[in-house]
Amino acid sequence: MYRYSSKIAWQSLDDEVVVIDLENRRVLGLNSSGAFVWTLAETHTVSQIADALSDGYDVEPSIARSEVQSFFDDMCGRGLLEKIA
Amino acid sequence: MTPEFDCSFTLFKARAHERSIPLTAHLELTYACTWRCAFCYNSRHKDIAPLPLRNWLAVLDDLRSLGTLFVTLTGGEPMAHPHFFEIAREVRRRHLAVTVFTNGSLIDSAAADRMADIRPLSIVLSLHGATAPTHDRTTGVPGSFDALMHAVRHLQSRALPVVLRTPMTCWNEHEMDALIALAQGFEIPLRLDPALTPCDDGSRDPLDLQMSASGIDRLMRRLSAIGSLPTSIRVPGGSNCGVGRSTLAIDPEGTVYPCIQWRHAAMGNVRTTPLTELWTESAARKEAAAVALQVNGWLVSRDEAFATTPYCPGEAVLRAGSPFAASHAFELQARATQRLRGPS
Numbered sequence: 505m506y507r508y509s510s511k512i513a514w515q516s517l518d519d520e521v522v523v524i525d526l527e528n529r530r531v532l533g534l535n536s537s538g539a540f541v542w543t544l545a546e547t548h549t550v551s552q553i554a555d556a557l558s559d560g561y562d563v564e565p566s567i568a569r570s571e572v573q574s575f576f577d578d579m580c581g582r583g584l585l586e587k588i589a
Numbered sequence: 590m591t592p593e594f595d596c597s598f599t600l601f602k603a604r605a606h607e608r609s610i611p612l613t614a615h616l617e618l619t620y621a622c623t624w625r626c627a628f629c630y631n632s633r634h635k636d637i638a639p640l641p642l643r644n645w646l647a648v649l650d651d652l653r654s655l656g657t658l659f660v661t662l663t664g665g666e667p668m669a670h671p672h673f674f675e676i677a678r679e680v681r682r683r684h685l686a687v688t689v690f691t692n693g694s695l696i697d698s699a700a701a702d703r704m705a706d707i708r709p710l711s712i713v714l715s716l717h718g719a720t721a722p723t724h725d726r727t728t729g730v731p732g733s734f735d736a737l738m739h740a741v742r743h744l745q746s747r748a749l750p751v752v753l754r755t756p757m758t759c760w761n762e763h764e765m766d767a768l769i770a771l772a773q774g775f776e777i778p779l780r781l782d783p784a785l786t787p788c789d790d791g792s793r794d795p796l797d798l799q800m801s802a803s804g805i806d807r808l809m810r811r812l813s814a815i816g817s818l819p820t821s822i823r824v825p826g827g828s829n830c831g832v833g834r835s836t837l838a839i840d841p842e843g844t845v846y847p848c849i850q851w852r853h854a855a856m857g858n859v860r861t862t863p864l865t866e867l868w869t870e871s872a873a874r875k876e877a878a879a880v881a882l883q884v885n886g887w888l889v890s891r892d893e894a895f896a897t898t899p900y901c902p903g904e905a906v907l908r909a910g911s912p913f914a915a916s917h918a919f920e921l922q923a924r925a926t927q928r929l930r931g932p933s
Contacts, residue, residue: 511708513686515658517610522601522658524686526708529750533597 506545506576506585516543523584532584537561541575545585550576606828606835609878610656611868613831615838615849616648617663618670623694625729626717628758628795631665632788640843642672644859646679648839651864653683659710663690663849665841668700677707686710690754693740694733701743712744716753716779718760719767727760741775754780762804765811783808783819783922787907789852796908802921809925818926821899829885829900833878837868847877850903880912887913894927 508514514523521539523532534542540560544553550572558568579585605612622634652660660680667673668691680687687707693714696704704712714737718724724734744751753772755761761768765781772779783805787793800808812818821829828834831848837856838849845856845867856871868874884902888895900919902912909916915923 508684510681512684513658513681513710514684515612515656517601517604517608517656520597520601522598524658524710526686526710531598533601 505549505588506580507588508546509584509586512584514542525582525584527583532582537571538575541572542579545576545579602835605656606831609834611652611837612657612835613659613661613837614652614657615661615663615836616645616667616676617665617838617840617849618645618667618673618676619841620665621669622664622666622692623669623730624666624692624715624733626715627727627729627760628756628785628798630786630788630795632790632792634665636841638842640839640841640860642675644843645672645676648859648864649676649679649683649685651859651868653685655865655868658686659688660685661688661690666692666694668695674703674707677709681707688713691715692728692733693737694730696740696743698743701740701747701749704744705747705749709750711750711752713752713754713780714741716755716768716771717758719764719771723761723764727758741777745775745777751775752778752780754782756782756785757800757804757808758785758798759800759804760798762800762808765804765808769811781808781812784901784904784918786850786901786904789907791907793908799918805918805921806925809922809929813926813929818929819899819922820897820926823885823889823896825886825889826882827885828878828881829888829902830881832881832903833874833876834881837874839864845871847871847874848903850901851877851906852903853906884912894923897930898923898926 511527512523512525514521516539519536519539521534521542537557541553541557554565554569554572557563557572558565576585580587602612620631620633620636662677667689677687687709688711689709690713716737717727721734725731741751755768769779783800785795785799787795809818832851833847836848838846839859843859845859845864846852847856854873856873857867880902888900905912905914
């Protein structure tokens with residue numbers, strides 16, 4: 505499971521998300537699929553999100569799983585998400 | 590899932606405006622204040638029926654669901670509110686960005702530590718002069734300048750994002766260059782604001798301190814020299830500002846307005862109606878949004894100077910009873926700015 509970093513602010517609008525990194529004063533925009541994964545990050549497991557992504561975006565389950573994990577690794581690397589379990 | 594940086598935010602803001610999402614909310618936590626600024630637009634410094642904490646927390650939930658991203662805590666002096674830090678923490682717990690407008694008088698070392706825990710987007714401190722006599726004359730509180738300087742140092746030592754803001758008046762315009770030098774010494778951004786506004790109750794007393802015509806001209810020259818001339822980009826069919834569309838304000842007693850300056854027509858009160866309902870149903874909000882469109886058209890039709898200078902219809906209503914009433918100070922600013930820009 506993951507949680508949003510305490511150094512960010514974020515909001516969604518339609519199918520997009522904007523994340524503000526308050527420490528580095530940068531703004532990150534997430535497109536539809538990124539926003540979909542981001543909004544589920546605190547409440548769903550990687551497997552659950554991958555299944556939902558696969559269903560909603562017509563992506564092969566194995567690819568969806570890889571994409572979601574890669575997304576989370578990227579966000580954690582930027583310090584925008586934190587892994588908690 | 591490729592992330593995009595920075596450029597996406599302009600589009601996000603434009604879409605929020607188009608969709609009437611209140612991206613920015615000003616929460617006036619209290620009318621109480623430790624200063625008595627000579628031009629203050631608050632008509633009183635006491636809360637008659639302060640909004641309970643539980644109502645503020647419900648407001649924050651509603652702001653999150655309405656699509657708000659930026660919450661500004663202001664007053665009065667917001668840090669004088671007994672639950673200031675709790676409310677600020679709750680804003681952040683909902684992953685919203687918090688800005689604090691404060692006079693700094695209540696920021697000691699311990700308060701600065703608590704402020705750092707909040708991770709504010711910015712802390713905007715009120716500076717009314719480059720020297721203690723000028724600043725303290727405006728605030729009516731001896732020692733307020735020294736207290737502010739201490740606050741700046743406390744916040745800076747914690748690497749917090751501080752901004753200084755100075756409403757320019759006939760009392761401090763002679764210190765314009767010294768104000769700029771003071772901010773540069775701290776390496777802090779400084780906003781010099783040429784506009785004073787009437788009191789929320791319509792009193793025009795604050796306007797007695799409006800800076801002089803020569804002061805406005807000099808201010809625009811200084812801002813031009815550093816590439817910071819205040820500019821609005823208006824196009825036919827556009828909107829003057831976010832009133833009724835992408836901003837809202839809530840006063841210390843729970844009354845909701847379409848903008849912090851739009852005080853003559855409230856949307857309702859969050860004690861009796863959820864904010865989500867007020868935002869979606871309010872005729873006052875829709876009327877304000879319509880006025881913003883009309884004001885844009887009016888300014889564009891006047892001339893280039895008017896069309897490119899920031900204008901506040903809420904201030905105009907308070908001052909002159911109409912949103913279509915440019916003040917003398919606005920005209921001076923517009924003409925000075927146009928001269929400095931030269932022909933387009």
